[in-house]
Amino acid sequence: xxxxxxxxVLMAERDLRAIVDHVLRLAKSTDAExxxxxxxEVDEALTRFANNTIHQNVAEHGxxxxxxxVIDGRTARATTNRVDADSLRGxxxxxxSLAQSQPKNPRLLPMPSKQRYRPVNRFAKPxxxxxxxxxxxxxxxACDLAVKRGQTAAGIFASGQQQMALGNSRGLFAAYRExxxxxxxTMQEPPAASWAKANFGDVSQVNPQExxxxxxxxxxxxxxxxxxxxxxxxxxxxxxxxxxxxxFLFYDFSATAIADKRSCFNDRIGKQVFGxxxxxMEDVYHPLQLGAPFDGxxxxxxxxxxxxxGVPKNLVYSRAAAxxxxxxxxxHGFPLPNEYGEAPxxxxxxxxxxxxxxxxxxxxxxxxxxxxxxxxxxxPYEKVMTxxxxxxxxxxxxxxxxxxxxxxxxxxxxxxxxxNVELLGPAGRASGEEAFEMVVPAVKVRDFHFSEVTxx
Amino acid sequence: MWDISxxxxxxxxxxxxxxxxxxxxxxRQRDLTTxxxxxxxxxxxxxxxxxxxxxxxxxxxxxxxxxxxxxxxxACAAQAVSIAKASAxxxxxxxxxxxxxxxxxxxxxxxxxxPFEIPLETQLALLLAADAEMRRVKGVTLTETDLQFRKIDSxxxxxxxxxxxxxxVISGCGIAATSYRNDEIQKRSYPNSFGGQHALQGYELVExxxxxxxxxxxxxxAVALHTAAQCPQKTGTxxxxxxxxxxxxxxxxGHPIELDRVLGQEANxxxxxxxxxxxxxxxxxxxxxxNVVADARVEHGPGLGTxxxxxxxxxxxxxDIIKDGQxxxxxxxxxxxxxxxxxxxxxxxxxxxxxxxxxxxxTNISLKPGTWDFDNLVADTDDAILxxxxxSWSIDDRRYQFQFSTEIAWEIKGGKxxxxxxxxxxSGITTEFWNSCDxxxxxxxxxxxxxxxxxxxxxxxxxxxxxGASPARFRNIGIGAAFSKQ
Numbered sequence: 001x002x003x004x005x006x007x008x009v010l011m012a013e014r015d016l017r018a019i020v021d022h023v024l025r026l027a028k029s030t031d032a033e034x035x036x037x038x039x040x041e042v043d044e045a046l047t048r049f050a051n052n053t054i055h056q057n058v059a060e061h062g063x064x065x066x067x068x069x070v071i072d073g074r075t076a077r078a079t080t081n082r083v084d085a086d087s088l089r090g091x092x093x094x095x096x097s098l099a100q101s102q103p104k105n106p107r108l109l110p111m112p113s114k115q116r117y118r119p120v121n122r123f124a125k126p127x128x129x130x131x132x133x134x135x136x137x138x139x140x141x142a143c144d145l146a147v148k149r150g151q152t153a154a155g156i157f158a159s160g161q162q163q164m165a166l167g168n169s170r171g172l173f174a175a176y177r178e179x180x181x182x183x184x185x186t187m188q189e190p191p192a193a194s195w196a197k198a199n200f201g202d203v204s205q206v207n208p209q210e211x212x213x214x215x216x217x218x219x220x221x222x223x224x225x226x227x228x229x230x231x232x233x234x235x236x237x238x239x240x241x242x243x244x245x246x247x248f249l250f251y252d253f254s255a256t257a258i259a260d261k262r263s264c265f266n267d268r269i270g271k272q273v274f275g276x277x278x279x280x281m282e283d284v285y286h287p288l289q290l291g292a293p294f295d296g297x298x299x300x301x302x303x304x305x306x307x308x309x310g311v312p313k314n315l316v317y318s319r320a321a322a323x324x325x326x327x328x329x330x331x332h333g334f335p336l337p338n339e340y341g342e343a344p345x346x347x348x349x350x351x352x353x354x355x356x357x358x359x360x361x362x363x364x365x366x367x368x369x370x371x372x373x374x375x376x377x378x379x380p381y382e383k384v385m386t387x388x389x390x391x392x393x394x395x396x397x398x399x400x401x402x403x404x405x406x407x408x409x410x411x412x413x414x415x416x417x418x419x420n421v422e423l424l425g426p427a428g429r430a431s432g433e434e435a436f437e438m439v440v441p442a443v444k445v446r447d448f449h450f451s452e453v454t455x456x
Numbered sequence: 457m458w459d460i461s462x463x464x465x466x467x468x469x470x471x472x473x474x475x476x477x478x479x480x481x482x483x484r485q486r487d488l489t490t491x492x493x494x495x496x497x498x499x500x501x502x503x504x505x506x507x508x509x510x511x512x513x514x515x516x517x518x519x520x521x522x523x524x525x526x527x528x529x530x531a532c533a534a535q536a537v538s539i540a541k542a543s544a545x546x547x548x549x550x551x552x553x554x555x556x557x558x559x560x561x562x563x564x565x566x567x568x569x570x571p572f573e574i575p576l577e578t579q580l581a582l583l584l585a586a587d588a589e590m591r592r593v594k595g596v597t598l599t600e601t602d603l604q605f606r607k608i609d610s611x612x613x614x615x616x617x618x619x620x621x622x623x624x625v626i627s628g629c630g631i632a633a634t635s636y637r638n639d640e641i642q643k644r645s646y647p648n649s650f651g652g653q654h655a656l657q658g659y660e661l662v663e664x665x666x667x668x669x670x671x672x673x674x675x676x677x678a679v680a681l682h683t684a685a686q687c688p689q690k691t692g693t694x695x696x697x698x699x700x701x702x703x704x705x706x707x708x709x710g711h712p713i714e715l716d717r718v719l720g721q722e723a724n725x726x727x728x729x730x731x732x733x734x735x736x737x738x739x740x741x742x743x744x745x746x747n748v749v750a751d752a753r754v755e756h757g758p759g760l761g762t763x764x765x766x767x768x769x770x771x772x773x774x775x776d777i778i779k780d781g782q783x784x785x786x787x788x789x790x791x792x793x794x795x796x797x798x799x800x801x802x803x804x805x806x807x808x809x810x811x812x813x814x815x816x817x818x819t820n821i822s823l824k825p826g827t828w829d830f831d832n833l834v835a836d837t838d839d840a841i842l843x844x845x846x847x848s849w850s851i852d853d854r855r856y857q858f859q860f861s862t863e864i865a866w867e868i869k870g871g872k873x874x875x876x877x878x879x880x881x882x883s884g885i886t887t888e889f890w891n892s893c894d895x896x897x898x899x900x901x902x903x904x905x906x907x908x909x910x911x912x913x914x915x916x917x918x919x920x921x922x923x924g925a926s927p928a929r930f931r932n933i934g935i936g937a938a939f940s941k942q
Contacts, residue, residue, distance in 0.1 A: 046915055047543070050721040054543040058518040058915070059535055060811045062505070079501035081522045094500055101576030102495045103584075132517075132542035140546040154723035156914050186724040193723070260491070261597040261636035339489055339496025339600070373727075376848040378861050378938045379879065380641045386859050386938060388852045407852060409859060409883070411938050433725065451937045452883060454857035455730075 009128070009161075010041055011063075013175050016165035019083060023067055024169055026085070027092050032069040034111045035092070036168040036297075038335065040064050043128075044160035047135040052143040052153050054136060068336060069095040070111070073104040075337055109319055114171045117293045117300050118285060123161070124202035127179035130159040142185055142212035149216055155185035159203060166298045176292035182431070183208045186391065187219040191456050192404065194218035194370060195391035197240065199431040201290050218370065222392045225404040227453055234366035234422075235448040236359045236396065239430035239440050241372045245414060246347075247435020248377060248385060253282070253306050254332075255321040256341025264383045264415065269312050274418040277352065280307035282316060282332070282344035288429040288439050289346045296335035304330050306344065310419075318342040351441030352424030359423050359444045361399045366444075368394040368401060372410070375434050383414040388454065408450035420446045457621075460529045461613035464508045467533035469615065473510035473540065475553070476533070477614035479767060480506045480524075481810035486572065488603040490583045493591060496600075498580075505810035510536045514550050515543030520811040553790035554800050556770055558617035563764035566754075567625045567658030571605035574659045579603055582667065589671035590633040595679035598634035602651055603627075603662065604908075610767070618769040626760065626920065627661045628654030628908055633675040635682060642681035642878065644863050646670040648699045649846050654906030654920060656758040677864060680876060687865055687880040689936030693837060694882055695929045697844035698897075700862055701823065702905035702923035708886040709741075709748055710821040710921065712855035713777055713785070714804075715792040726912050727853025730886070731783065733796060739783040742890030745826055748778040750787055752803060752819035757904040759922020761819030768805035768814055775802045777821065781891070789816050808917040815913050820904065822924030826896025830927055833895050840868040841935055843880045848938075851886075859883035861938050881938035889930060897926035 020037045027035035041063045048056035065088060066079040076098030078091040135157040146153035163177035181203035186195045196211040196218075237245075249264075257263035265273070282304040284291050293301050297319060304314050317325065318333025318341045332342040360368065375387035386409065393405040425442035461478045468476040482504040489496035506529055507520035517540030521532035571579075583601040590599040606626040613619050630652015632645040647653045647665055655661050696704065712729040716722055731739070742748075752761055752772035763772055768789055776784040787804040788796070806817040834842075843862040851858040865880035866873050904924045911918055 044915070045539075048914055049546065050723055051548070051719070053548040054515060054546045055721055056518070056813055056815075056914075057516055057539045057543040058520075058813050059539055060520045060915075062520075062522050062811055064501075064503070066501075075498075077499040079499070079503075081503045081505065098498050098500060098576060102498060102580055105494065132539045133545065136542040136545040143546055143548075152720065152723075154720060156724065158914075184724055188720070188723060195724070260634075262634060262641060266636060267639070337496065337498050339491040373853055374850040376850045378848050378881070380643075381636070381639055384938070386848060386850045386861075388850065388857070390853055409850075409852075409857060411859075411940070449941070451940055452857060452859070452934075454852045454854075455885065456852075456854060456856070 010043055010163050010177065013165065016163065016175060017173065019065060020165055020167035023065065023088050024167065026089055027069065030092055030096060031071055032092065032096055034070040034169050036068040036111055038066045038164060038166045040164045042160065042162040045132065046156055046158040047132065047139055048156050049139045049143060050154035052146050054139060057132065065091065067091045067095045069099055071096060071099050073106065073108050074099040074102050075108055077337065107320060109323060111168045111170045112172055112297055112299060112319065115298055115300050117174060120285065120293050122178040122201045122290055124179045127159055127181050127203040128161045130181065130203055138208040142208055145212050145216060146187060151216055151219060152188040153185060156182065157208060158182045164292065168298065172298045174294045174298045178290050180290060181206045183211055185212050185215050187215040189219045189223055192219050192222035192225065193391055194222050197431045199437050200429065218392050222404045225406045227406045230408060230450045230452050232447045232449050234363055234444065234446050236363065236366060236368045236442065236444045238370055238442050239428060240432040241369050242440045242443055243430040243438055244372050244375055244432035244434040245385060248375065249414060250343050253315050254341050254343045255315040255317045255325055258315060262380065264381050265312050272310050273312055273415055274307060274310040275421050276310045277421055277424060278307055278310050278418050279350040281348045282306055282346055283348045284346040286346065286348050286439060291346055295331045295333045297333050299329050299331040299333060301331035304344065316342050316344045345436060348439040349427050349441055351427030354423040354425050356425060356442055359442065360396050360401060363396045364398060366396045367405060368396055371432060378411060384411055385414060386411045406456060407454045409452040410449060411451045412449045417445055417448065422446055457611040458613065458619060460506060460524055461611060463526050464506060464529045464533040465613060465615055467530040468508060468510045468537055471534050471537035473512045473537050475511040475615055476508060477612065477769065478506060478508045479807060479810055480611040482609040483809055484607045486605045488579055488583060490587045490601045492599055493584065493587050495580065503809065506532060507810045508533050508536045509813060510540050511551055512537045512540035513544035514547050515540045517543060518813045551791055552794045554793040554798060556790060556801065559765065559769060560619045561764065562621040564623040565625055565656045569659035570625065571627050571659040572607060586631050586667040586671045589668060590631065590675040593672060593675035593679060595635050595637065596633045596675045597636045601631045603629045612765065612767065612769055614769050620765050620769060622764055624656060625658050626654065627657050627659060628652060628906065629662045629665060631667050631671055631674060633678040635678040637682050640682055642678050644674045644677040645845055646674045648905065649863060651908060654760055654908040656760060656762050681864060681878045684876040684878040686939065687841065687877040687936050689940050691932055692935055693840035693929065693931050694933040694935060695837065695840050695842040695868065695927060697927055698901060698903050698925045699905050700843055700846050700860065701925040701928055703846050703849055703907065704860065705748065705821055705823055705923045705925060706907055706921060707849055707851045708855060708858055708889065709777060710818040713787050714816050715786040715788045716816045718786060719792055719795065725914050730854045730856050735783055737782065737784060740781055740891065741778045741783040741887055742781045743893045744781045745896055746778050746781050746890050746893050747824040748821065749824065750775045750777050750802065750819050750821050756820050757924065759820035759904045760906040760908060760920030761922040766803045766805045767807045768801065770801045770803035773803045787816050787818065806919055808919060812917045815917065817912065817919045818910065818921040820922030820924060822904065823896065825899040825902040825926050828895050828897045830897050830901045833897060833927065833929060834868055834873060835871040837868045837929065838870060841877065841880065842866045842868055842873065843882065856885055858886065859938060879939050881936055883934050883937050892930045892932055893928055894931055895929040897928065902926040
């Protein structure tokens with residue numbers, strides 16, 4: 001095995017396929033009627049800094065083999081990270097034992113046969129080759145900036161590569177690999193702080209120093225915050241704030257969630273739920289997205305128009321949900337067995353043309369919000385979410401930013417919010433802390449409900 | 457396992473590490489769920505590997521591997537040292553750790569029934585029967601049940617000579633019924649939401665919770681909530697059930713006392729803390745009757761924060777956090793303890809698995825029982841709202857301002873439990889809240905609740921924590937803001 005600065009590199013796809021084939025061969029000598037094998041390999045590293053120094057610096061290599069067997073209309077899964085023949089046999093046996101312990105499932109479908117996938121290339125060699133020294137040097141430059149400006153920096157610089165292969169006894173085989181790089185930084189200038197973050201498949205698209213400068217400038221502007229009364233405000237939400245809030249809609253677009261009557265879209269499909277300026281695609285093939293072009297059963301992911309001009313039009317379907325509801329699977333199923341069915345994982349909002357400057361200039365009185373924090377669901381049907389603003393809230397008066405503001409707690413329905421969008425910026429790949437990365441715009445929203453104020 | 461641990465330690469030393477500790481961990485997990493009378497998840501997994509943390513040239517490095525050969529662990533140790541040397545490129549001070557003795561020991565958590573030895577058919581039959589009981593109630597639209605078991609072996613070795621083996625068996629279970637009607641979703645759970653109760657116990661935990669007895673009530677409550685009155689918005693007296701108070705402790709005491717947060721090490725993600733160092737032994741955290749401890753010792757109970765040694769080789773301890781209302785202590789590790797002048801770590805370094813770096817985590821952060829019998833507390837209360845079972849939780853990144861909502865509430869009127877209320881919530885500022893506590897129920901109503909899903913760190917780690925609590929009363933609390941439209 002070759003080495004990258006003492007770190008392992010990923011196995012070749014043919015080696016993953018050899019593991020899949022090995023398990024399928026071993027399973028042939030058991031009672032398993034069908035077998036599915038998923039092999040995952042990760043090689044991740046993360047450099048973490050705080051108080052202008054690196055305080056944690058980690059690397060991880062792991063390989064797991066997950067086996068699902070079917071016997072007499074029953075299925076179950078067993079997973080191991082040992083790849084010797086005895087351990088793989090043990091996983092098959094454990095899977096069969098689990099499967100046989102349950103009642104027969106009359107709705108269990110045969111495993112899918114061979115599928116065709118649209119190729120995606122999301123593996124950037126420079127990202128895979130990033131070393132601890134590379135990350136440390138970038139971190140040091142960001143920390144030096146903080147020291148120079150009398151601030152304190154904390155954050156991460158992470159990079160990694162991962163791959164998976166999925167095969168089954170009916171001839172299906174799918175493989176995918178990707179790289180990713182992430183830089184996130186908080187600059188503290190007591191009592192204020194601000195934050196910036198980027199996450200891309202290719203490290204060349206991540207500019208740590210630009211992010212450090214942005215967080216530093218904003219932290220300085222966030223000092224001397226004034227307290228405003230809670231209430232309804234026009235807000236300009238930067239993309240990370242939009243992402244972390246609307247990220248809570250992922251599971252509501254699941255056909256299984258609708259069938260279970262736990263989705264906010266129950267009895268709302270086909271109705272004008274959002275404003276006409278809101279359209280939303282599920283699109284793993286979008287150039288700003290990462291992720292495999294197949295789902296947990298190996299079905300090809302489809303592009304799905306979830307919301308068209310404010311009307312929820314389509315859902316995503318696993319094979320089982322599609323069969324039950326007489327639809328076609330969209331390739332968004334989770335690995336079986338599971339109770340949640342499926343979810344879209346690559347949301348793409350159609351944006352608009354308004355720049356952040358234009359949003360501010362058009363606002364008589366409102367708040368500019370950097371990001372939101374600790375968001376939790378208060379009302380699952382009206383999709384009321386609570387959470388806090390964090391790392392920079394600014395008062396906008398007569399078209400310009402006039403002061404920093406103390407942080408608020410919000411209690412806001414996402415459905416209502418997306419009816420109240422007045423302006424949208426261009427959609428880009430955004431990164432937050434509560435939801436998967438997605439392609440979203442900054443938005444200007446009227447009547448956003450802040451219920452309380454905190455002490456800073 | 458000691459051979460490969462020694463190999464890793466030896467390699468680290470040869471490569472220039474001045475300190476190293478190694479964890480070999482083997483985790484086995486089984487998950488069973490049902491939904492609407494059918495089996496949902498049915499899976500088990502095992503994972504074994506080694507993680508090594510080293511100090512070299514004054515910088516920290518950590519690497520992990522699942523290749524448990526001599527060559528594999530040597531390469532992993534060498535990688536950890538090279539990462540530590542990279543860390544030193546951005547070094548601004550020396551790392552010094554509080555003294556600790558070496559220990560050679562072996563410990564196993566107590567259990568009477570190994571959950572991995574109980575037939576799967578028995579486990580699934582229980583879940584399916586409880587699921588069926590809930591579905592008998594008209595108006596229930598979704599039923600869910602779950603069982604989760606884990607068996608974790610860890611072998612800790614350090615360059616100061618410790619060799620510690622620990623085995624933990626953890627069980628968890630819960631049921632939930634959901635009802636969708638008239639554009640409203642209502643849910644009830646037992647014995648707690650988000651997966652139920654979890655403890656350092658065997659299958660006896662599942663048997664003790666008697667899911668079958670509680671299934672009909674849970675389902676009836678979920679349906680009845682549709683016709684219950686909306687929880688009002690007001691300032692008033694609040695009585696919290698034990699499980700909700702457990703989460704309140706977790707968020708508004710457990711997290712802010714983590715010394716890594718206090719010292720800014722979590723500033724970019726989990727946040728910091730209002731409990732700055734100048735507050736220690738000075739801040740009036742709560743009223744005189746509020747006493748909170750961080751207790752990882754076996755004698756505290758079978759909590760998710762119970763162990764014999766932490767993942768830095770420090771013995772389990774009991775630390776006063778709030779004593780008679782005064783703020784008295786932090787959760788620390790060897791490095792942060794030395795940083796603030798403590799002689800010894802409080803023993804709270806914990807890791808999710810072999811591939812994660814140990815970080816400061818809650819152990820069992822528990823509110824000591826008070827003196828009130830629960831019925832007497834209700835009888836003593838003229839006008840209040842009693843809230844039970846968490847539905848949502850949120851708190852700011854310095855742990856001042858919080859808001860919780862619960863699944864259900866009842867009015868207390870004239871010393872009696874009155875009508876049911878839906879969509880209850882309450883909010884406030886941490887120290888104001890704890891200073892408003894005027895009654896805590898006694899040991900008879902005290903439960904060591906398990907929170908299995910505490911997230912912290914980058915990369916994210918999930919950890920189980922324990923929170924002993926009994927129902928308690930709080931005055932002048934903001935109620936109902938979550939559903940306010942003002």
